[in-house]
Amino acid sequence: MELTADERAMRDGRDGEAAATAMRILVETAEVMGASRLLAISRAHIDGCLYHGEAGLAFAELLRIQGGRVAVPTTLNVASLDLVHPGRVRLDAETAAAGRRLMDAYVAMGCRPTFTCAPYQLPDPPVLGEQIAWAESNAIVFANAVLGARTERYGDFIDVCCALTGRAPAVGLHTDEGRRARAVVRIDADVRPGLLEESAGLAALGTVLGHAVGTRIPAIVGLPPETDADGLKALGAAAASSGAIAMFHAVGVTPEAPTLEAALGGGRPDLELVVRAADLRAARDELGAAFDGTLGAVSLGTPHASATELDRILATVERDRPVVPVYVNVARDVLASTDPERLDASGIIVVSDTCTYLVPVIADAEGCVMTDSGKWAWYAPGNLGLRPVFATTRECLRSAALGRVWRDDALWDPR
Amino acid sequence: MGPPVTLVGRSLVAGTAEGRTVVLEEPLSFWGGVDPRTGLVIDGHHPQHGVSLAGSVLVLPAGRGSSSSSSVLAESIRAGTAPVAIVLSEPDPILALGAIVARELYGSVVPIVALDPAAFAVAAGARALRIDGGAVEPR
Numbered sequence: 001m002e003l004t005a006d007e008r009a010m011r012d013g014r015d016g017e018a019a020a021t022a023m024r025i026l027v028e029t030a031e032v033m034g035a036s037r038l039l040a041i042s043r044a045h046i047d048g049c050l051y052h053g054e055a056g057l058a059f060a061e062l063l064r065i066q067g068g069r070v071a072v073p074t075t076l077n078v079a080s081l082d083l084v085h086p087g088r089v090r091l092d093a094e095t096a097a098a099g100r101r102l103m104d105a106y107v108a109m110g111c112r113p114t115f116t117c118a119p120y121q122l123p124d125p126p127v128l129g130e131q132i133a134w135a136e137s138n139a140i141v142f143a144n145a146v147l148g149a150r151t152e153r154y155g156d157f158i159d160v161c162c163a164l165t166g167r168a169p170a171v172g173l174h175t176d177e178g179r180r181a182r183a184v185v186r187i188d189a190d191v192r193p194g195l196l197e198e199s200a201g202l203a204a205l206g207t208v209l210g211h212a213v214g215t216r217i218p219a220i221v222g223l224p225p226e227t228d229a230d231g232l233k234a235l236g237a238a239a240a241s242s243g244a245i246a247m248f249h250a251v252g253v254t255p256e257a258p259t260l261e262a263a264l265g266g267g268r269p270d271l272e273l274v275v276r277a278a279d280l281r282a283a284r285d286e287l288g289a290a291f292d293g294t295l296g297a298v299s300l301g302t303p304h305a306s307a308t309e310l311d312r313i314l315a316t317v318e319r320d321r322p323v324v325p326v327y328v329n330v331a332r333d334v335l336a337s338t339d340p341e342r343l344d345a346s347g348i349i350v351v352s353d354t355c356t357y358l359v360p361v362i363a364d365a366e367g368c369v370m371t372d373s374g375k376w377a378w379y380a381p382g383n384l385g386l387r388p389v390f391a392t393t394r395e396c397l398r399s400a401a402l403g404r405v406w407r408d409d410a411l412w413d414p415r
Numbered sequence: 416m417g418p419p420v421t422l423v424g425r426s427l428v429a430g431t432a433e434g435r436t437v438v439l440e441e442p443l444s445f446w447g448g449v450d451p452r453t454g455l456v457i458d459g460h461h462p463q464h465g466v467s468l469a470g471s472v473l474v475l476p477a478g479r480g481s482s483s484s485s486s487v488l489a490e491s492i493r494a495g496t497a498p499v500a501i502v503l504s505e506p507d508p509i510l511a512l513g514a515i516v517a518r519e520l521y522g523s524v525v526p527i528v529a530l531d532p533a534a535f536a537v538a539a540g541a542r543a544l545r546i547d548g549g550a551v552e553p554r
Contacts, residue, residue, distance in 0.1 A: 024519075025512070025515055025516065028428075028511075028515050029508055029511060029512050029515060032427045032506050032507075033508045034506070048486075052483060052486040052490065053451060053487075054493060055489040055490040055492075055517065055520060056486050056489070058493075058520050059489075059516055059520060062519075135482065137481075137482075153482060154482065155482020155483060155509065157485050157489075157513075157516045158482075158485075158512055382447060
């Protein structure tokens, strides 16, 4: 591993004890990753602020006591508490206190208290070619695929080491070679175009990709060119939940894939597959098949709802009043730009700073919880024992108004 | 059987340790797959669901999935429920990072070694292993 004079000085304590600790850990991990050098990053996103146990808290507090300050602008991922809506998360007092200490430790090191899994929705997102160190699987795939910024799959511990040093290992997705597609995935003509306009349809596609391509970067052929950021968010989040995807190309949609040849970077794919309507329906039913028992609640906004999505949800519930609780996860920054009176009047339950699949928020959900999120449906059963029914946003909100599961099955039929 | 041979692999986290082996047939994500309070495999889909990793030399084909596995390994080391060493068939930065941070915080060293497939197969057949840096000696 070759370090610059600046990096050696940091390791040897020039910038304080915390930066030295972070540099030592970063270098050792970078060697395991096969890096021969580090590169400078312009920003970081940390997910170590979600409480998993004492070791994670001890590490953050060690760095804070050692005088840690982030070297680049750094945002924070979701945490264990909703500080915007106190009391909404129902954790035992001890875990809540530890979770709060963890959030405070990162803020004390200069991180912005954004507490969102969708940092790409904040003003001034990363741009094409920018080298960054982001944690949180859905943010990683969005940054790489949709923004064209460059980050490896960072997570607990290494994220803050990158933030404190302003460096990351020069490997993998940080390099041109590491971003080339190795799988080609064609969407069959039997898939109804309307399904690909729905976040849930794209999340089903992401789930299929996650299962099928392993660690290869897929190039998707046949996604509508007008597919927007919210749709690509749903696709990436689901793909990173069911599989290990940290990057995808969508030909004619994402910035590094004007053509299939560009996405492949002159190489040849070692996997080609076709996704048909039946595959998307199977993914939908794997995520949460229909259920004729009680509908307990609806959960939307995983990853955190954008301003556009929140506005659409509000407009729908204003027309069609829910009779079961509708939870929507929204970043505090997005919430700040929404009319509070309109929110109050809508009756929806907004959750910020955390997420309804991570910590207990949904009260006494008898029966199933409907969601339009592939990621929520993937994790909520294991984390919280909730039973998901996976459907489009429209189906979820129509069901909330009817008080029972309602689905528009025709959308998922072959054309 | 010939005399025991020392296998040589790539040391990901340096250290020495010795113990009986627990050989897992499939990759395992520590996050959602291991309970750090008990050291038991809790992934219901894993063929060795219910097996205890505590105090063993864990012979694991690969880590899998979430980067939060670093936290779970570090937490297991803190709680004293972790393996004493880990032998892998491919380098895994996520597990290495968990061991590196636990060493930094608690001074407990859990060495991790990556072996090539042939050497890994030999290690997987051993009842006990002694680890010293990149050297893996069947006992």
